[in-house]
Amino acid sequence: MENDPEAQANVFLGVQRPLRLECGVELKNFPVAYQTYGKLNTEKSNAILVCHALSGDQYIANTHPLTGKLGWWELVVGPGKLLDTDKYFIICSNILGGCMGTAGPREINPDTGKCWGLDFPVITIRDMVHAQAMLLDHLQIETLFCAIGGSMGGMQVLEWAATYPERLCTAVPIASASHHSAQNIAFDEVGRQAIMADPDWRGGNYQEEGTIPYRGLAIARMVAHITYLSEPSLQRKFGRRLQDRTAVTFGFDADFQVESYLRHQGSTFVDRFDANSYLYITRAMDYFDLEGRYNGVLGDAFRNTKTRFCVISFSSDWLYPTVESRRIVHALNSVAANVSFAEIESDNGHDAFLLEEPEFWRVLSGFMDGAAEHFGLPNYALSKTD
Amino acid sequence: MENDPEAQANVFLGVQRPLRLECGVELKNFPVAYQTYGKLNTEKSNAILVCHALSGDQYIANTHPLTGKLGWWELVVGPGKLLDTDKYFIICSNILGGCMGTAGPREINPDTGKCWGLDFPVITIRDMVHAQAMLLDHLQIETLFCAIGGSMGGMQVLEWAATYPERLCTAVPIASASHHSAQNIAFDEVGRQAIMADPDWRGGNYQEEGTIPYRGLAIARMVAHITYLSEPSLQRKFGRRLQDRTAVTFGFDADFQVESYLRHQGSTFVDRFDANSYLYITRAMDYFDLEGRYNGVLGDAFRNTKTRFCVISFSSDWLYPTVESRRIVHALNSVAANVSFAEIESDNGHDAFLLEEPEFWRVLSGFMDGAAEHFGLPNYALSKTD
Numbered sequence: 001m002e003n004d005p006e007a008q009a010n011v012f013l014g015v016q017r018p019l020r021l022e023c024g025v026e027l028k029n030f031p032v033a034y035q036t037y038g039k040l041n042t043e044k045s046n047a048i049l050v051c052h053a054l055s056g057d058q059y060i061a062n063t064h065p066l067t068g069k070l071g072w073w074e075l076v077v078g079p080g081k082l083l084d085t086d087k088y089f090i091i092c093s094n095i096l097g098g099c100m101g102t103a104g105p106r107e108i109n110p111d112t113g114k115c116w117g118l119d120f121p122v123i124t125i126r127d128m129v130h131a132q133a134m135l136l137d138h139l140q141i142e143t144l145f146c147a148i149g150g151s152m153g154g155m156q157v158l159e160w161a162a163t164y165p166e167r168l169c170t171a172v173p174i175a176s177a178s179h180h181s182a183q184n185i186a187f188d189e190v191g192r193q194a195i196m197a198d199p200d201w202r203g204g205n206y207q208e209e210g211t212i213p214y215r216g217l218a219i220a221r222m223v224a225h226i227t228y229l230s231e232p233s234l235q236r237k238f239g240r241r242l243q244d245r246t247a248v249t250f251g252f253d254a255d256f257q258v259e260s261y262l263r264h265q266g267s268t269f270v271d272r273f274d275a276n277s278y279l280y281i282t283r284a285m286d287y288f289d290l291e292g293r294y295n296g297v298l299g300d301a302f303r304n305t306k307t308r309f310c311v312i313s314f315s316s317d318w319l320y321p322t323v324e325s326r327r328i329v330h331a332l333n334s335v336a337a338n339v340s341f342a343e344i345e346s347d348n349g350h351d352a353f354l355l356e357e358p359e360f361w362r363v364l365s366g367f368m369d370g371a372a373e374h375f376g377l378p379n380y381a382l383s384k385t386d
Numbered sequence: 387m388e389n390d391p392e393a394q395a396n397v398f399l400g401v402q403r404p405l406r407l408e409c410g411v412e413l414k415n416f417p418v419a420y421q422t423y424g425k426l427n428t429e430k431s432n433a434i435l436v437c438h439a440l441s442g443d444q445y446i447a448n449t450h451p452l453t454g455k456l457g458w459w460e461l462v463v464g465p466g467k468l469l470d471t472d473k474y475f476i477i478c479s480n481i482l483g484g485c486m487g488t489a490g491p492r493e494i495n496p497d498t499g500k501c502w503g504l505d506f507p508v509i510t511i512r513d514m515v516h517a518q519a520m521l522l523d524h525l526q527i528e529t530l531f532c533a534i535g536g537s538m539g540g541m542q543v544l545e546w547a548a549t550y551p552e553r554l555c556t557a558v559p560i561a562s563a564s565h566h567s568a569q570n571i572a573f574d575e576v577g578r579q580a581i582m583a584d585p586d587w588r589g590g591n592y593q594e595e596g597t598i599p600y601r602g603l604a605i606a607r608m609v610a611h612i613t614y615l616s617e618p619s620l621q622r623k624f625g626r627r628l629q630d631r632t633a634v635t636f637g638f639d640a641d642f643q644v645e646s647y648l649r650h651q652g653s654t655f656v657d658r659f660d661a662n663s664y665l666y667i668t669r670a671m672d673y674f675d676l677e678g679r680y681n682g683v684l685g686d687a688f689r690n691t692k693t694r695f696c697v698i699s700f701s702s703d704w705l706y707p708t709v710e711s712r713r714i715v716h717a718l719n720s721v722a723a724n725v726s727f728a729e730i731e732s733d734n735g736h737d738a739f740l741l742e743e744p745e746f747w748r749v750l751s752g753f754m755d756g757a758a759e760h761f762g763l764p765n766y767a768l769s770k771t772d
Contacts, residue, residue: 023636122636182620182644183612189645190608192638193652197601199585215583223576223609226569231704234568240675248673250409250508252578252665256672258568259575266579279638286642287634289626318617318704 008035008058010101013134025121029110032135033101034058034093037077038085040141043378047141048083049132050092051149051156054224054281055273057100058092061085066272075356082361082368087377088145095156096131097123097281099274103131106207106274118204123280125152125288129159133167145375146368148172150353151320152281155288158328161309162290162301170371172364174312174353177324178298178331179289184319187227188282191220195275204276217275218266225265230316230349234258291331298331305332308374309339310367312360314352340367394421394444396487399520411507415496418521419487420444420479423463424471426527429764433527434469435518436478437535437542440610440667441659443486444478447471452658461742468747468754473763474531481542482517483509483667485660489517492593492660504590509666511538511674515545519553531761532754534558536739537706538667541674544714547695548676548687556757558750560698560739563710564684564717565675570705573613574668577606581661590662603661604652611651616702616735620644677717684717691718694760695725696753698746700738726753 010033013019018028035058040047050060050073061077063070077083077090094102097120105120112119136144147160147168154176161171177184195201198216202209226234238258242248245255254260294300309332313325322343332339342363346352352360396419399405404414421444426433436446436459447463449456463469463476480488483506487493491506498505522530533546533554540562547557563570581587584602588595612620624644628634631641640646680686695718699711708729718725728749732738738746 118638122638179626181617182624182626182642183617185626185642186612186620186644186648187609189640189642189648190605190612193608193649194580194605196638197580197584197605219576219580219583219605222579223573226572226576231567231569234572238568240565240568240571240678252504252508252582252669254575256568256571256575258572262572262575263579283638292626 008033010034011135011138013131013138019127019130019134021121021127022124023121027103027121030103030131031101031107032093032096032103032131034091034135035060035062037061037090038088040089040139041378044141045143045145045375046087046377047089047091047136047144048146048148049136049144049160050077050083050090051132051147051153051160052092052095053149053151053153054278054285055221055269056153057098058094059100060090060092064272067268072354075354076361082365083148087372091135091139093132093135095128095281097128097277097284099277104274105204105276105280115207117207117276120276120280122283124284125155125159126163128284129156129163132156132160133164136167143167143169145377146170146172146371148174149176150174151176151350152285154320155285158290158301159288161305161307165302165305165307168307169375170308170310170367172310172312172367173325173328175314175317175320175325175350176328177320178291178301178328180286181324185286187223188286190223192279192282194219194223195279198275201275204279206275212270213275214267214270217270217273217278218263220275220278221269221273222262222266225262227319228349228351230318230347232316232347233349236347237261298327299334302332302337303335305335305337307337308371309337310364311339311341312353312363313343314346314348314350314357314360315343316347317350317352319350394419396420397521397524399517399524405513405516405520407507407513408510409507413489413507416489416517417487417493418479418482418489418517420477420521421446421448423447423476424474426475426525427764430527431529431531431761432473432763433475433477433522433530434532434534435522435530435546436463436469436476437518437533437539437546438478438481439535439537439539440664440671441607441655442539443484444480445486446476446478450658453654458740461740462747468751469534473758477521477525479518479521481514481667483514483663483670485663490660491590491662491666501593503593503662506662506666508669510670511541511545512549514670515542515549518542518546519550522553529553529555531763532556532558532757534560535562536560537562537736538671540706541671544676544687545674547691547693551688551691551693554693555761556694556696556753558696558698558753559711559714561700561703561706561711561736562714563706564677564687564714566672567710571672573609574672576609578665578668580605580609581665584661587661590665592661598656599661600653600656603656603659603664604649606661606664607655607659608648608652611648613705614735614737616704616733618702618733619735622733623647684713685720688718688723689721691721691723693723694757695723696750697725697727698739698749699729700732700734700736700743700746701729702733703736703738705736
């Protein structure tokens with residue numbers, strides 16, 4: 001079924017050989033939910049792994065089953081689009097620790113028959129990538145033409161490049177970083193504390209107890225959402241404009257549009273996301289420290305790599321600012337890796353990678369086309385003239 | 387008693403004539419708690435009003451009665467210090483809406499004999515300043531040598547300059563803004579939502595019901611605290627260093643120093659601050675929009691002013707960035723006001739105004755000395771040779 005134009009599937013991995021997590025726990029017979037788009041060619045050389053971000057999932061280019069909304073990368077992935085599903089076989093799996101079908105705190109612990117909750121082992125970006133590699137084994141895909149992703153997706157891409165260089169032709173980390181900064185950790189910690197402060201969280205056991213810590217999760221989403229937008233874009237979108245009123249009310253309602261918008265972001269997130277997953281995924285991001293693993297020498301993560309890199313940042317992204325992407329580029333340069341770098345001028349902040357950004361798309365398109373030609377993708381010429 | 391070297395007092399204001407608030411409510415016979423330092427000279431020309439910020443209070447240069455810690459501006463205010471109490475008579479009153487003795491949601495509503503709670507009227511920066519002016523009337527001080535304050539204190543200073551120009555020789559707004567931006571409002575709204583999401587908030591009625599919404603208030607403080615520090619200072623202070631451990635624990639404890647620090651900030655704040663006050667004061671800040679009041683022409687707030695201004699910002703302050711101070715300076719220039727401006731190079735972020743910042747102190751000292759000479763402070767020459 002992997003070759004259906006648009007297919008979703010669930011598979012149990014680690015059946016023969018469990019996945020040994022960085023924390024030491026072995027995860028066996030665990031579900032991974034994924035989507036594919038396009039067809040794998042006979043040479044199996046046109047596979048692209050899209051790595052999703054904290055609040056993303058595998059529904060990149062089709063209707064989301066819970067929200068009924070378009071996929072989060074619908075602008076980029078599809079027939080004739082930048083990641084052209086007429087040409088590429090696109091895979092996106094829900095990350096380990098997620099809440100859309102892959103093993104995570106919301107799933108059933110096969111040993112107890114109950115939800116994992118906080119008994120789920122704390123996972124890392126590397127664990128996520130190992131699970132993705134196991135999925136590729138299952139799909140009998142040896143080599144990825146590309147691993148691409150924004151934000152935490154970019155961390156997975158970097159981890160792929162460091163851990164499985166021989167399986168990766170190209171790597172595109174977008175609006176990302178090779179480690180979480182103190183400020184990144186701080187914002188994540190506020191979100192976690194908001195969730196854990198909600199009495200309905202029940203020490204993580206809310207599923208068994210039939211509650212939902214929606215207030216805490218909404219607060220976590222609200223604070224995170226501020227970090228996804230630049231100050232200029234907030235000013236442009238909302239400024240000090242009032243919400244459905246002509247004067248302030250001298251009260252604590254959402255007088256301002258920006259308040260109403262944030263509240264809406266919080267309340268809709270709760271309908272599609274799991275609070276414990278939020279804890280696990282933010283923790284994985286906080287633990288991410290690629291240079292730390294190589295004693296502070298990030299270049300060592302990529303030594304002798306043959307992967308071609310395209311590193312992209314956005315000028316107004318203050319969550320993972322350009323300086324973080326430059327650090328990656330310098331490390332790649334230090335080991336003479338093949339790397340392109342572009343800082344895209346945009347006032348859309350961190351979320352720019354999800355939005356219509358013509359310059360970003362031009363850079364990415366140029367890189368992908370060049371790499372397809374370089375790696376001799378069989379259908380490349382054909383697709384170009386279709 | 388106002389002339390004691392260091393004195394604290396409570397006074398009831400609005401006894402003869404109530405304070406008409408911007409929301410329309412009249413506040414009568416309401417308490418204002420304040421501290422004074424130094425002596426008022428016989429000419430009554432050496433009074434400085436220090437305006438405190440969101441989480442500050444009147445204890446600027448003496449031990450705080452609840453925390454036992456030094457005053458928040460102990461570095462700047464005292465004998466022989468920058469704001470020299472041998473020379474100036476320094477006044478700081480707890481703001482309207484505060485929780486250290488001045489009328490606010492924690493105080494008793496004289497009409498009901500119960501705590502105000504959410505029945506307290508929503509107040510504005512202008513209301514705070516009107517209450518301060520009433521305090522000066524009570525102290526029989528017609529003219530302030532200076533109004534000075536950082537952050538929300540700076541907003542009060544600007545409001546003073548706009549509302550009582552004839553009572554103000556000099557104005558020093560530090561790390562402040564003439565209105566709250568969409569991002570400022572957004573962060574405040576997250577804090578308010580965190581408080582109101584705490585079941586112990588009890589719809590604002592927690593005092594009557596004997597609970598304390600400490601979890602919500604701690605979350606609010608944590609997120610605000612991140613905005614007070616710059617990314618570089620967080621990196622310098624904490625980076626990715628672990629807290630009392632040599633490796634991550636693969637759990638949700640405070641593995642990182644920055645997490646531990648934030649949790650501490652949250653939990654200690656709860657011991658000295660009132661959750662409802664936090665709602666009211668952040669609301670006052672969000673409502674602050676001096677140019678809005680003058681149809682978008684900020685200069686009109688200061689037309690014909692004789693006040694001398696010293697506007698100060700810090701290069702790494704991203705909560706009230708330099709561009710906000712420049713907006714104030716441009717407005718003052720547009721009406722040919724007397725204004726000095728300095729952007730202080732510092733990586734301490736917004737909180738720099740509370741810290742040891744030699745360049746900031748040099749600028750402020752130069753301005754104060756010049757102004758004291760210009761306005762012919764009687765004891766000026768004497769103090770200089772003391």
